[in-house]
Amino acid sequence: MTGVQEAPVHALLADGTTARIRQAGPADREAVQRLYQEMSPQNLRLRFFTANPASARLAADRVAAGDRPGYRALAAEYDGRLLGLAEYEILPDGGTADISVAVADGWHRRGVATLLLEHLAHAARAAHVTAFSADALAENRDVLRVFHDLGLRVTRHFDGPEVHCTVELTQDETYLSAVESRGRLAGIASLQPLLRPGTVAVIGAGRTPGSVGRAILRNIRNGSRTGRLYAVHPEARSIAGVHACRSVADLPHVPDLAVIAVPAAAVPAAAEECGRARVRALVVVSAGLDTRHSGALLDVCRRHGMRLVGPNCLGLANTEDDVRLDATFAARHPGPGSAGVAVQSAGVGIALLDGLARLGIGVSAFVSLGDKYDVGGNDMLQWWEADGHTDLALLPLESFGNPRAFSRTARRVARSMPVLTVDAGRSEAGRRAAASHTAAAATPAMTRQALFTQAGITATRTLGELLGTAALLHAQPLPRGTKVVVVSNAGGTGVLAADACVDAGLVVPRLPGDLVDELRALLPDGATAGNPVDVTATADAEQLSRCIDHLVRRGPADAVLVSLVPTALATATGEDLVRALTSVHGPLARPLVAVLPAQAARVELLPRAGGGTVPAYSDAEDAARALAHAAARAHWLARLPGAVPELPDVETGRAKDLTAAFLDAEPDGGWLDPRTTALLLGCYGIAQIAWAWARDEDEAVAAAKRLAGPDGRVVMKAYWPGLLHKSERHALHLDLQNASQVRAAHRDLVTRFGDRMTAVVVQPLADRGTELFAGVVQDEVFGPLVVFGLGGTATELLADHAARLAPLTDLDVHDLLTSPRCSPLLFGYAGSPAADLGSLEQLLHRLSRMACDLPELAEADLNPVLAGPRGITTLDARVRLVPRHPRDPYLRRLR
Incomplete structure (x- = not known):
């Protein structure tokens, strides 16, 4: 068995160079021989333990023999040149493979060997290889360092001048973190010419006003650009005051970044010209590329190692002092600041930039991703994490290229800064006709929400809600919990604000008696200090200010919401009341937000005396939702990262054999019969009645x-x-x-x-118990999703389900058990005995493990599962398998 036949892929080396990884074969004889012949005698000796030139011919013959049982060779190449070669040959025991790796002179210490070994390990795992075996000279520190730094467990045995290494191929958290770290550093390096270019060229800027290219050229020129700027035009020598040349090759300096704004049919040729000139990054704003032109554009970028933003995008901007690049056709320059923004839709990008500008929130880097052929949200999160300028990430994306890799990145980045998105595409129509309860429950909205919840992403419903939440997170500390004190100068608006808070999942608690007395002493006669606190329309600015200051400094709540309306009764004007709201000095112990129904803007940031701002909303619902999002973020940050537990008595190998046997008999896949279902579930310790x-x-x-x-x-x-x-x-x-x-x-x-x-x-x-439902569905984009909730015949009617993406941590399982509305039944509702929670936790962990082990598992449907105090019992189970090759979502590769 040679493993899965993978198509060629592109991936980033440590310095950001794009390499092509593919299977090597007979056509590579001359290239392999040249690889070794061009090595220095010292490197040749380190590779073969001898400097004999015949070794090159023998190595080339081995590769030229082609793919054969137990053998695999992978090549790394750049611009048609072979950079490195990695091979394995499976030993007779079937679980171990001998490996070798070689890198061309001039390409050492750029991550070629590491990248090849990652992909070789992926192929070996698919062939059921569990360990690599390699021999090296003890003086060959470079290759020993490569093995050590893979993140896999390595054991060494020294024998004179040689050392024998065994590399275990288990993909644990240490390995995934190492791969993630390498990918992050390589990705950041590859984005340097895109976001911090020294030289920029605009291709397609016309001589007459009104063209997109000319608008971009003008924005770059007028945006205090610090680096060199050129235009490319077949006739003009100058456009909008910028020096122009006939072609990219004629430019006096090779651009780091080229912005292409030519008709769709001309885009691939323009990109090819850039690639031949060694341009390192492209922004393609052109729209309307058909399938042929799209494929040609991406092929050019991959061949020449250029990172690509777009096509069909607004452009990009970086406001750093030593960059100051605005390569967009937006009407105004984004102001400098600390908010990173990445969007797909140009219209959303313009609206978001305008909204941030109105709030006075500046931008660190803005990228309109457009059709996302290459650079995506994951790339931008990694950039913002490391750029030293960003502390707020806004990502209203419509799709995810690799959700599981994105989730790992977002989970890490969200620990250091808020990551906000808009949960677009929440319709459930696409899954209404699903065959099983599991698939019916696993709606697109549920799947996306699972990703957002687990990764700590703040998902809003609308762009306006995103701006309102960004304003609060930008201006205020996080609340410690969900308790809110509502203050108003009109009873009705206070009630509406309290209702909005409760609707958003917040708590409006009664205030303790001593605090009520203290507030009454600060307020005019007739004021009430329960919660809401009604200061009445007769309160003056000083009374209001003292009340707010007291609650912010001493109050028992986690946030203070102040709703104010101008009246003719107060001695203070409406402006005086707002001034009182913003007169609280010093750092705030808890967030303070305002609701000003008379305010024209949906959200504003009001300057505070002594520095800082207070977010003010025209609608209490917006304020409450923003507070709820802030409280959810605080809760997520307060939790320790969960862990995926080890499970005893799991027979992964037997499960894979059962799966393979079924698909051999049913090549198109299908539902397992009850006997095979029981056998498969039994491999994971999931028992039925x-x-x-x-x-x-x-x-x-x-x-x-x-x-x-x-x-x-x-x-x-x-x-x-x-x-x-x-x-x-x-x-x-x-x-x-x-x-x-x-x-x-x-x-x-x-x-x-x-x-x-x-x-x-x-x-x-069966005995009586709470009827539950547990299942798995494999999402083609997001991977396996575990669904749990109320079961029985009404499971779809009541739709009381929660979901999390596998693999499940202990915290994910806790959330699954506590999120459905039926969860009180499991914890002893109204004096009834609690269910066996330990058994339920085990069931969910084992379903998660099965889904991760078996990519062929399309659906698993356990309904009903009876839960009682003495254990759980699965009464009915169905499993559907489909032919599907395993795909490692964490393997480094570009789109």
Whole structure:
């Protein structure tokens, strides 16, 4: 077995260079021989333990023999040149493979060997190899360092001048973190010419006003650009005061970044010209590329190692003092600041930049990703994490290229800065016709929300809500919890604000008696100090200011919301009241937000006396949602990172063999029969209630006699391939108490379903308990999703489910158990006994492990699962397998 035949991919080396990783074969004989012939004698000796030139020919012959059982060779190349070669040959034990790796002179210490070994390990795992074996000279410190730094467990055995290394291929958290770190550093290096270019060229800036290219050229020129700027035009020598040349090759300096704004059909040729000139990055604002032009553009960028933003985008900007680049066609320059912004839609980008400008929130870097052929949200998160200028990340994206890799990055970045997005595309229409309860429950909205929740991303519903939340997170400290004190100068607005807080999931608690007395002493007669605190319309600015200051400094709540309306009764004007609101001095112990219904803007940042700002909203719902998002972020930050537990008695190898055997017999995949389902679930310690397979009436009676409990009652279920919802088809009989009832039930099923029914399943009637539902669905983009909630026949009707992306940590499982509305039933509602939570936790962890082990697992549907104080019992289970090759979401590769 040679493993999965992977298509060529592109990935980044440590210095940001794009390399192509592909399988090597007979056509590479001359290139491999040249690789070794061009090595210095010292490097040749380190590779082969001898400097004999014949070694090059023998190595080339081995690769030229082609792909064969137990052998794999991978090549790394750049611009058609072979940079490195990695090979494995599986040893007779089948679990270990001998490896070798070689890197061309001039390309050492740029990450070639490490990248090749990562991809070689991926191929080896698919061939069921568990360890690499390699021999090296002890003086070959470079290759020993490569093995050590992989992040895999390495053992060494020294034998004179040689050292034997064994590299275990287990993908644990240490390895994933090492791969992630290498990818992050390489990605940041590759974005340097894009976001910090020394020289920029604009291709497609016309001589007449009105073109997109000319607008971009003007914005770059007028934006205090610190580096060199050129235009490329076939005729003009100067455009908008910028020096122009006929072609990229004629420019006096090779651009780091080229902005292409030519007609769609001309984009690939313009990109090719840039690649030949060694341009390192492109921004393509052109729209309307068809499939042919799109493929050609990406191929050019990959061949020449250029990072690409776009096409069909607004451009990009970087406000750093030593860059000051505005390569967009937006109407105004983004102001300098600390908010990183990446969008797909140009319209959303313009609206977001305008909104931030109105709030006075500056931008560190803005990138309009457009159609996202290459650079995406993950790249930008990594950039902002390291740029030293960003402390707020805004990512209203419509799609994710690699959600699981994005989730790991976002989870890390969100620890140091808020990451905000808009949860667009929440419609459930795409999954309404799903075959199983699991797939029906796993809506796009649920899947995206699982990603956001686990990664600590703040997901808002609208762009306006995103701006409102960004304003609060930018200006105020995080609340310690969800308790809010509402202050108003009009009882009705206070009530509306309190309602908005409760609707947003916040708490408006009663204030303690001593605080009530203290507030009354500060306020005019007639004021109430319960919560909401009604200062009345007669309160003056000083009274209001003292009340707010007291609550912010001493109050028991986690946030203070002040709702003010101008009235004709107060001695202070509306401006005086707002001034009182912003007169609180010094650092705030808890967030302070305002609701000003008379305010024209949906959200503003009001300057505070002594520095800082207070976010003011025109609607209490906006203020409450922003506070709720801030409280959720504080809660997420306060939690320790979860851990994926080790599970005993898991038979992964046997499960993979069962999966392979089924798909060999059913190449298109399908639903497993009950017996195979039980075997597969058993590999992961997921037990079902006792059951028997009966092919006729007599077998059913015998099974009922054998399985009946103390009360003698059983259940009979019809079976045929593809039968899913037995209750809806009336394909089961409950509470059968004797042999005659069993025979009658069997005859009824045969009469109604005839030859379609291949057998029946007989089970004992289960004890009472809470009916739950647990399952897995493999999302083509997001990977495996574990779903849990209320089960039984009404599971889809009530839609009381929660979901998390696998692999599940202990915190993820806790969230699954506590998020559904039915969760109080599990913890002993109204004096009833609590369910066996430990068994439920184990069930969810084992489902998660099964989904991660078996990419062929399309759906698993356990419904109902009865949960009681003495344990849990799975009454019905269905599993669907489809042919699917394993794909490592963390393997380094570009789109």
